Amino acid sequence: MTVTTDLVSYEDALASYDPVMGLEVHVELGTRTKMFCGCSTELGAEPNSQTCPTCLGLPGSLPVVNAVGVESAIKIGLALHCEIAEWCRFARKNYFYPDMPKNFQTSQYDEPIAFNGYLDVQLEDGEVFRVEIERAHMEEDTGKSTHVGGATGRIHGASHSLLDYNRAGIPLIEIVTKPIVGAGDRAPEVAKAYVAELRELIRALGVSEARMEMGQMRCDVNLSLMPKGSETFGTRSETKNVNSLRSVERAVRFEVQRHAAVLGDGGTIVQETRHFHEDDGTTTSGRVKEEAEDYRYFPEPDLVPVAPSREWVEELRAALPELPRVRRNRLREEWGISEHDMQSILNAGAIDPIVATIEAGADPVSARKWWMGELARNANESGRSLDELPITPEQVARVTALVVDGSLNDKLARQVIEGVLAGEGDPDAVVEKRGLKVVSDEGALGVAVDEAIAGNAAIADKIRGGKVAAVGALVGAVMKATRGQADAARVKELILEKLGVSEG
Ligand SMILES: Nc1ncnc2c1ncn2[C@@H]1O[C@H](COP(=O)(O)OP(=O)(O)OP(=O)(O)O)[C@@H](O)[C@H]1O
Ligand SMILES: [Mg+2]
Numbered sequence: 001m002t003v004t005t006d007l008v009s010y011e012d013a014l015a016s017y018d019p020v021m022g023l024e025v026h027v028e029l030g031t032r033t034k035m036f037c038g039c040s041t042e043l044g045a046e047p048n049s050q051t052c053p054t055c056l057g058l059p060g061s062l063p064v065v066n067a068v069g070v071e072s073a074i075k076i077g078l079a080l081h082c083e084i085a086e087w088c089r090f091a092r093k094n095y096f097y098p099d100m101p102k103n104f105q106t107s108q109y110d111e112p113i114a115f116n117g118y119l120d121v122q123l124e125d126g127e128v129f130r131v132e133i134e135r136a137h138m139e140e141d142t143g144k145s146t147h148v149g150g151a152t153g154r155i156h157g158a159s160h161s162l163l164d165y166n167r168a169g170i171p172l173i174e175i176v177t178k179p180i181v182g183a184g185d186r187a188p189e190v191a192k193a194y195v196a197e198l199r200e201l202i203r204a205l206g207v208s209e210a211r212m213e214m215g216q217m218r219c220d221v222n223l224s225l226m227p228k229g230s231e232t233f234g235t236r237s238e239t240k241n242v243n244s245l246r247s248v249e250r251a252v253r254f255e256v257q258r259h260a261a262v263l264g265d266g267g268t269i270v271q272e273t274r275h276f277h278e279d280d281g282t283t284t285s286g287r288v289k290e291e292a293e294d295y296r297y298f299p300e301p302d303l304v305p306v307a308p309s310r311e312w313v314e315e316l317r318a319a320l321p322e323l324p325r326v327r328r329n330r331l332r333e334e335w336g337i338s339e340h341d342m343q344s345i346l347n348a349g350a351i352d353p354i355v356a357t358i359e360a361g362a363d364p365v366s367a368r369k370w371w372m373g374e375l376a377r378n379a380n381e382s383g384r385s386l387d388e389l390p391i392t393p394e395q396v397a398r399v400t401a402l403v404v405d406g407s408l409n410d411k412l413a414r415q416v417i418e419g420v421l422a423g424e425g426d427p428d429a430v431v432e433k434r435g436l437k438v439v440s441d442e443g444a445l446g447v448a449v450d451e452a453i454a455g456n457a458a459i460a461d462k463i464r465g466g467k468v469a470a471v472g473a474l475v476g477a478v479m480k481a482t483r484g485q486a487d488a489a490r491v492k493e494l495i496l497e498k499l500g501v502s503e504g
């Protein structure tokens, strides 16, 4: 199918249609070994060095279920308010593709481990939107193919393909939403917020780092349109493996516009998979989608059913961490900041470092100030995330303590942080080595103040005459003379005292 129709504008599309979305998110679990064999899941190894007869599907091999994989699936299910199956099975999803040497993927079909849940997501204006979860099931990842030669580097036109089966058999949890209706023109925002919230949740559970840029979490975006007023779903398209939050948002938006164009022209949408292109935000046709029956699903005969005991499930439920959205709202209130500020903190990945810094003794305002200011800037400039910076929350807390007890002012504190980041050691060591200390010796300060007054007689007269605002110039002179190592507030007090002027 080729669509040559011009796209309909997003606004026009939504004037005539209601979007229906379905999001399938695959999460690679952070288990040490694969789902059905003992091969390592460590990234970056030589291609095909982490394989065995089981994950290569050689005759005679037998799979064994990874218990940590099952436990992670239950945790995810519980955090999504799902029911946990008392008994469930794996199923073979049969299809032929070179990245899957067994010729089937071990998955779950009509007996998923978790089903019927929901995830509440918070939109930018603070409104909460509930996304219903159909199921979360266990499966395994496929190998990785790289198409080389030819002009395009894509499978069509490539001269050959390279296959690496290190990824084949790594545990995946697929989380599938029920059709999401009622999002209206906020469908792209809802999709993005859902994936973002799910990612936070997965990280909070500690079951995966869920780094989308590394393929540890990827989203298939299903979309269809219904004419306004209708309640019958249209045919969906399925945009595969979208791998960033921004792309999820753009893929929904583009598909809304494309569907509207096809339908508006009297055309029909074919059920197919599509590929998203980051460069221009469009999607192009992949393959016409198999119906479930084409996969010839049947229960996996080589694996025993999974029947998690209720005691185990309840133990896992009791140990669940606070949900990220709840925690965020609690922190937002404790810190007295706006939703918008909280969003910036989230986007910067600064929540955990800030919380850890507060736990190490800093006050919330300073902890936020350093992580969102100096440290965020440094991370940005060096292309690192905050948690990759060579400074610990304890060290940041120590710097704030030195500011509070008056040993450092903000300017000196910045230099201390700079020193820690440069590998000069702990804050105290940097203070020592660089000789950074606020001049708090009142005698020395007094001399510097006297000199500043003497050297700027005209300004001093102005201040005496009532122009208190001019004191800034004298404070500046003292700070300069002490190479920034004085407490500016104390300097100002001293100057006014000596000039016999009171502020205000
Ligand atoms: N008409 C529709 N419009 C939009 N979304 C839909 C529609 N029908 C179903 N969906 C959603 O699409 C998703 C379908 O995912 P599901 O895993 O059930 O099937 P699949 O895509 O056929 O299978 P898979 O990709 O795993 O082989 C679900 O999120 C579902 O809610
Ligand atoms: Mg699916």
Ligand SMILES: [Mg+2]
Pocket: 024, 220, 238
């Ligand atoms: Mg699908």
